[in-house]
Ligand SMILES: *[C@@H]1O[C@H](CO)[C@@H](O)[C@H](O)[C@H]1NC(C)=O
Ligand SMILES: *[C@@H]1O[C@H](CO)[C@@H](O)[C@H](O)[C@H]1NC(C)=O
């Protein structure tokens with residue numbers, strides 16, 4: 182009798198506790214969506230964080246920028262489109278009293294259209310993505326007014342990796358920087374320093390197209406942590422339709438691709454609790470870690486290629502023959518490889534499917550976000566009639582402190598770190614032909 186009372190009490194209590202989580206009125210919704218994190222969720226602001234050193238002036242800027250928010254590719258778009266029907270199941274389970282979602286979340290979900298422009302324009306830069314790029318350009322201009330106010334021809338280089346969304350990202354950045362009228366170099370389908378992996382045979386064969394790189398992230402999908410998450414989602418939605426990993430992944434994509442910095446949140450995200458989102462985020466971290474990061478040794482070598490370009494560019498600038506600004510536009514893959522080449526955000530213990538360390542350094546939601554960027558600024562300093570140089574690093578508009586003291590490298594430190602960076606593709610062994 183007593184036992185019965187306790188269980189009845191507990192189940193009533195548990196129901197009301199569960200239904201307390203509403204997404205629509207969460208003051209600060211979790212918006213770390215691995216490589217689909219909006220730039221505004223994780224950026225700093227170069228206007229506030231620019232390091233001003235007395236007796237120094239910036240003379241050259243070099244940067245690598247990931248494209249802004251873009252639409253899903255065609256295959257993913259189809260999977261996402263198919264999953265939209267799950268919304269009907271959720272709404273009717275709510276009406277039957279079987280779902281513990283909140284009334285307002287259900288209403289927002291019900292009112293969502295099913296007609297998403299992003300499905301028709303695979304891989305295109307979204308409006309929000311263009312805006313992200315333009316805003317970065319604007320802020321850089323404000324942070325470095327003397328250097329960037331007037332960009333004569335020959336004083337700059339802007340070049341995207343191949344692809345329409347890369348080109349548009351470069352245009353957005355340049356428009357923010359200079360209201361257009363600057364030339365953007367043509368992308369090449371051949372080897373280029375901002376995406377050397379696309380033509381790198383060994384990388385394409387042994388890493389990119391090798392299913393084994395997903396071993397750890399697949400293992401994670403079998404852990405009790407992941408299975409509990411899956412079960413939690415299924416019970417919250419209260420639907421009879423048994424959700425597969427693919428279904429959950431498609432719903433997660435609907436959440437993160439429709440989440441907008443402007444309107445703040447997507448009703449699709451109401452299907453997940455913060456804990457669920459953290460679990461899904463880790464599955465993404467594992468993929469990036471093995472495909473582009475510390476999980477494979479070729480990644481660091483590929484990441485060194487643009488860094489050797491940075492070194493050469495600043496050497497020229499130091500000799501008075503450099504550019505005011507160089508910026509390349511590329512994929513998350515390159516950003517991940519860059520961090521790896523610089524030995525940044527490296528955990529002491531390898532990331533594996535067996536354990537999600539909440540304090541890990543490798544977090545794609547901070548590192549491989551839409552619009553992610555790393556900039557280096559070369560300063561010329563005149564102290565006691567002596568000219569000296571230093572290099573300041575910024576990641577997503579904040580000083581990149583782990584690289585040198587407070588993010589500021591003396592020229593000697595810079596030279597020591599960067600002069601040995603690999604600039605060739607010998608490790609690729611053979612050339613792979615992309616884009617056919
Ligand atoms: C759920 O996933 C399975 C494959 O795991 C797929 O066949 C099915 O179409 C998906 N359902 C929806 C509604 O997308
Ligand atoms: C709601 O849950 C009850 C009890 O588990 C079940 O019998 C019923 O079929 C469910 N209804 C729907 C629409 O899922």
Ligand SMILES: *[C@@H]1O[C@H](CO)[C@@H](O)[C@H](O)[C@H]1NC(C)=O
Pocket residue numbers: 565566
């Ligand atoms: C710097 O140079 C100026 C002019 O050449 C000279 O007058 C001054 O004493 C020098 N200052 C120092 C600290 O050497």
